[in-house]
Amino acid sequence: MSLDAYIAGLPKAELHLHIEGSLEPELMFELAQRNGVAIPFDSVEAVRAAYDFSNLQDFLDIYYAGANVLLTRRDFEDLAFAYFRRAAADNVRHAEIFFDPQTHTDRGVPFGVVAEGLIAGMDRAKAELGVTSGLILSFLRHLSEAEAFATLEMARPYLHHFVGVGLDSSEVGHPPSKFQRVFAAARELGLKLCAHAGEEGPPAYVHEALDLLHIDRMDHGNRSMEDEALVERLVAEQMTLTVCPLSNLKLCVVKDLKDHPVPEMLRRGLHVTLNSDDPAYFGGYVNENYRQLAAAVGLTREQVTQMARNSFEGSFMSEAEKAARVAEVEAYAAS
Numbered sequence: 133m134s135l136d137a138y139i140a141g142l143p144k145a146e147l148h149l150h151i152e153g154s155l156e157p158e159l160m161f162e163l164a165q166r167n168g169v170a171i172p173f174d175s176v177e178a179v180r181a182a183y184d185f186s187n188l189q190d191f192l193d194i195y196y197a198g199a200n201v202l203l204t205r206r207d208f209e210d211l212a213f214a215y216f217r218r219a220a221a222d223n224v225r226h227a228e229i230f231f232d233p234q235t236h237t238d239r240g241v242p243f244g245v246v247a248e249g250l251i252a253g254m255d256r257a258k259a260e261l262g263v264t265s266g267l268i269l270s271f272l273r274h275l276s277e278a279e280a281f282a283t284l285e286m287a288r289p290y291l292h293h294f295v296g297v298g299l300d301s302s303e304v305g306h307p308p309s310k311f312q313r314v315f316a317a318a319r320e321l322g323l324k325l326c327a328h329a330g331e332e333g334p335p336a337y338v339h340e341a342l343d344l345l346h347i348d349r350m351d352h353g354n355r356s357m358e359d360e361a362l363v364e365r366l367v368a369e370q371m372t373l374t375v376c377p378l379s380n381l382k383l384c385v386v387k388d389l390k391d392h393p394v395p396e397m398l399r400r401g402l403h404v405t406l407n408s409d410d411p412a413y414f415g416g417y418v419n420e421n422y423r424q425l426a427a428a429v430g431l432t433r434e435q436v437t438q439m440a441r442n443s444f445e446g447s448f449m450s451e452a453e454k455a456a457r458v459a460e461v462e463a464y465a466a467s
């Protein structure tokens with residue numbers, strides 16, 4: 133069996149996926165029409181042509197504008213279910229997905245419309261596709277601490293639906309320390325904690341995410357590789373890193389996939405997982421991330437299997453559930 137065919141059939145979890153970043157141009161047009169929202173493009177091809185970014189902020193500007201077509205509960209359900217259908221085709225068996233409530237509440241869309249729509253899509257994914265999932269409320273770090281606290285307050289009626297909180301958006305200039313108290317409050321509420329760190333920001337931000345936010349999982353973490361002691365610490369603490377190769381390429385975090393740090397991360401014993409981040413914008417869902425990275429850096433079948441194992445072990449499922457899912461990976465690898 134070719135490595136590509138092996139990747140296609142490998143059971144895996146996706147742990148770093150922004151649901152708003154799975155909005156394909158076709159669905160963007162459909163929702164724009166359904167809701168009577170104007171978009172600054174006249175064709176699906178024109179939208180795709182605009183997806184040429186030189187850094188994170190370039191992308192974020194377009195990504196937040198794209199989200200304007202999402203207005204109703206049904207829009208969020210359709211968005212979520214479209215992602216799960218596509219993920220299921222990649223043999224994603226479990227996904228822990230981020231959503232950015234502030235992107236919607238700041239436009240006047242009630243928190244409950246967003247949350248209930250996404251939850252309906254997740255319920256359908258479990259019933260119709262057998263894909264399980266968890267929802268992670270992500271704070272926009274370019275906004276204030278007070279706004280993050282207000283968002284956490286809005287989330288209260290839905291808390292039992294969330295597995296954790298995250299921290300995303302423009303990294304440089306918005307260090308984790310800004311959200312130390314919000315993350316402490318989220319932990320008190322029983323939520324798991326993730327943060328984007330070391331995507332564009334320096335290793336000092338990764339240290340802050342560990343020391344001040346006390347994260348359970350790290351999103352990206354690429355720039356940790358610049359700090360030897362930090363790498364040793366991440367290995368010792370068995371921290372899961374949700375790495376996103378095609379995102380890194382499209383946002384110029386790496387110049388070429390051949391330069392991607394994943395092989396070195398694996399060699400050093402870091403708990404790496406592969407994920408798609410914002411697949412509608414970066415040109416590939418999770419299997420495409422595995423395939424293109426494998427082709428560029430020459431991953432072995434064992435390395436690919438290890439990252440699928442890591443994806444379940446690094447999830448926020450129960451220990452029993454994780455063990456059952458890892459056993460499915462082992463059975464596939466042995467078959």
Ligand SMILES: Nc1ncnc2[nH]cnc12
Pocket residue numbers: 150153188300301302328331379409410
């Ligand atoms: N890769 C990324 N980094 C920071 N914020 C994001 N929001 C969506 N994708 C993101």
Ligand SMILES: [Zn+2]
Pocket residue numbers: 148150300328351409
């Ligand atoms: Zn991300």
